[in-house]
Amino acid sequence: MFRMSGTLMKDNKIIASCISRQEGPGSRTEKVLRALEEICQHMDLAVPIWLPARIEEFKQRSKTVFLEDSFMEEIPFDSFSIQVIEE
Template identity: 50%
Template sequence: MFRIWGKLFKDNHMIKDTVVVIDDPTLSRTKKVYKALDEICYEFDLSRPIWLKANQNDFIKLSRTRFTSDSFVESIDFDYLDFQVIEEDCIY
């Protein structure tokens, strides 16, 4: 099971959150991440953010990143979208 936690923050307060579960073992980790981001954006009614180099580096190191207004084409009414892996498939 692969779970991602998406949270919207404004003025240092969480205003919305959701957990997305991707349970498709045929997908690669990258495809699971993109699918989870699409589902979170759909649920929050957001356009899909652009992965900037800083987002990629943070996600590779920490399995977590923040999408700020720089990552969105449209204007946003929150400070950032926090995107974090909370459970990954175990491969034994």
């Protein structure tokens, strides 16, 4: 089973969190993208843009933090982090 968590932070406090579970066929990339979409939908967020620095960080550490520059609209939080917690 593949699980990924998403966390919204504001003023160094967690304001929302969610875990997505992905089962079945598909590459790791497909599961990451499906999980990200599910987490964003649950939190009523637009899916962030994967900037090159975020992609590299995620490849190396299986986690990354999206900041304001990763969203097309203004965001009411400081950061949105995702992390793979089980593969």
